[in-house]
Amino acid sequence: MNEIKVFCPATIANLSCGFDVLGLCLDNVGDEMIIRKTEEKGIKITKIEGATLPLETEKNVAGVALLAMLEATKPDFGFEIEIYKHIKAGSGIGSSAASSAGAVFGANELLRNPFTRKELVQFAMQGEKLASGNAHADNVAPALLGGFTLVRSSNPLDIIKIKSPDLLYATVIHPQIELKTSDARSVLKQNVSLKSAITQWGNVGGLIAGLYTEDYDLIGRSLHDEIVEPLRSVLIPGFDLIKKAAYESGALGSGISGSGPSIFALSKGKENAQNIAKAMCAVYDEIHLPYEIHVCKVNDEGMRVL
Amino acid sequence: MNEIKVFCPATIANLSCGFDVLGLCLDNVGDEMIIRKTEEKGIKITKIEGATLPLETEKNVAGVALLAMLEATKPDFGFEIEIYKHIKAGSGIGSSAASSAGAVFGANELLRNPFTRKELVQFAMQGEKLASGNAHADNVAPALLGGFTLVRSSNPLDIIKIKSPDLLYATVIHPQIELKTSDARSVLKQNVSLKSAITQWGNVGGLIAGLYTEDYDLIGRSLHDEIVEPLRSVLIPGFDLIKKAAYESGALGSGISGSGPSIFALSKGKENAQNIAKAMCAVYDEIHLPYEIHVCKVNDEGMRVL
Known part of the structure; x- marks a missing residue:
């Protein structure tokens, strides 16, 4: 597999009483991303639609998150990223988290899943750090794991996924x-x-x-x-x-x-x-x-x- | 049934992070109480062994808790209480709660259970009010319900019982x-x-x-x-x-x-x-x-x- 298209869901963090610890994942609202293997090493963001965001890897949350992941696993190829934004920046439903989490999720699939979804959270958090100055998991955790997530502790990172009631x-x-x-x-x-x-x-x-x-x-x-x-x-x-x-x-x-x-x-x-x-x-x-x-x-x- | 003997377990409140909201119930540490129907209405505490505590109904946590319950259901008979204390007062494992909860639990059995265990909590809390000035449920809730209890809210009272893991x-x-x-x-x-x-x-x-x-x-x-x-x-x-x-x-x-x-x-x-x-x-x-x-x-x- 050389190319993958992923759905990157919007998320709700805090959830009233759960300030800074709880979040949930939404269905049918989210971005799409295409991640593609390239012979050349490194990361290139080749296309962003639906938002005006930097194409430079180090200035883009998706680029920064994936860079963090590639430091932990050094593949002998690189990645190209296309981002199709549907979640508006600054809306409060995890726009940056969707891109950060989407990049590492997609690349992890292309690498045949060396990391669990939970392990991907730490890399995606680096995108959040670029976006807000704070490497928090409130949105990237539910985006990656789905359902509800509890960030019991940020340092060391301890995340609990809780299944959502069906209705x-x-x-x-x-x-x-x-x-x-x-x-x-x-x-x-x-x-x-x-x-x-x-x-x-x-x-x-x-x-x-x-x-x-x-x-x-x-x-x-x-x-x-x-x-x-x-x-x-x-x-x-x-x-x-x-x-x-x-x-x-x-x-x-x-x-x-x-x-x-x-x-x-x-x-x-x-x-x-x-x-x-x-x-x-x-x-x-x-x-x-x-x-x-x-x-x-x-x-x-x-x-x-x- | 005119007489009942009950085991009134000790409890641990607060449980580190759960200050003022969590508690658990202990096995094999607790008081015993005998509650007996009497033709004469009202409540008499006839015996207390293992501790020096007031026999006057209005000054004893068990008496006060049961008085609160009898105000809600007015039986045409009364109760006699014997208390055999094994939990030391002031030990921090719910000594007063065991007596307050035991009195209402035993009398409720003799009345053929007009109240659920959860409903009994509010009456037992009146004993805690006498003991500490504060009608809290941290100890009476686990004593009555067993396992772990979460007092989500005191007013209105909202208690959640959580089963304890087996080991x-x-x-x-x-x-x-x-x-x-x-x-x-x-x-x-x-x-x-x-x-x-x-x-x-x-x-x-x-x-x-x-x-x-x-x-x-x-x-x-x-x-x-x-x-x-x-x-x-x-x-x-x-x-x-x-x-x-x-x-x-x-x-x-x-x-x-x-x-x-x-x-x-x-x-x-x-x-x-x-x-x-x-x-x-x-x-x-x-x-x-x-x-x-x-x-x-x-x-x-x-x-x-x-």
Whole structure:
């Protein structure tokens, strides 16, 4: 096999209570990448469609992630990468993670899988480091492993994959505003009250328990964030209205996707997810704010060969 | 049935990362109680052996818990209670919880179970309120439900029971010193760093995942507490040495039981648990500190009729 085409799914990080540790993988929203073996060693990014991004390997997240992988395994050939972006940069659903993870996943396939998907996370994280200055796994882990992922520890890296309950759907609305990750981080406080922290880790425990037992109500009861969401949500127009609309249309829970500005809602079954989408759209239609909307099953497989 | 004898197990609350939300139930360490129907309405505590505790219903945790239950269901008879204490007060393994939970569990049996075990928690919590000023469920929940319990929320009460992996054992050493709960609480800080809080909820998630998947190593990797243990452990003589001895003898994890002074270690299999006990005892023997030692399987059944 000399060429492979891969689907690089979008992801939702943080998931309310799970700030900096939890993420999930989306179905049917994602980029496509073609990775091709070349006789010449090294990495060339030959084509990027759908976004204006650097073609220089060292300045592109996909290039940097694959470089990290090639340092660990030194094949006697090189790679060419084509990227077809569908996930908008800065949307808060893991655009850079999709490219970083896609590059290492595709090349690993062409190399006949010397690395497990879990082992690929560390390489993909180097792409995230280039994108945000921080080698985090919140998005690359669910993109590679699918379902839900818990980053128990970043150093040493300890990632737990949790299968998604079969009927779990996500609705994601992306208001077309620019919200810089750096701004979203600057509103955070360095300290939190012990009381809020206890509430938060009770909810993280509840969410994990709800996922293992496929208890949708428990998942819903656990999807709260009293630490980060109150600070960040003010940066997102209509956040409270969108969330209210989601709950009134059957959402189990709703919150900020990643560092925003996208807002997600989880629900049981496709019909609920579609109703939530309608209700969310109506809110932004009312205030004439342009948006993109996605209705997706949670993707338990993750990254896949097309 | 007019009389019942119940086993009221000891419990470990907090469990390192799970401060204020997690607990587990112990086997073969606990009190016994006899609950008897009486023609006369009301509650009489007729006998307490093994401890000096008030016989007045309103001043005894068992009495207060049962009073709360009788307010919710008004039987046309009363109850007599005998308490045989084996769990030492102030040991940090749920002495008051065992009595509070035992009273409502036994009376519920005599009433032919109008309440589920989960519903009994709220009544037993009233005993904890008398004991510590705080109606918490950390110990009464595992005493009643067995296994591990997660108190996702106290208000409204939301408790999740998690089955214990079959080979999980606890070793508990109780140094014979007095450590008041109020002192153990006064060393806590009202605020914690966001960074530590994230580490903690990553570990809570890891511990819950480890329990559901019976992944003993993951349970071990998750049993850390960088928020409360560093503050409280200085109140417990030889804490660091005991913990080190436990790890060197095969412990998956080790920490403060409840608010101390008991120290627990979890391990896989009875032999490890016994080796850990020997190593812990050797530490206190060396410094001539009297102690009690317990080796118990985690008790997945909880409170039981004898």
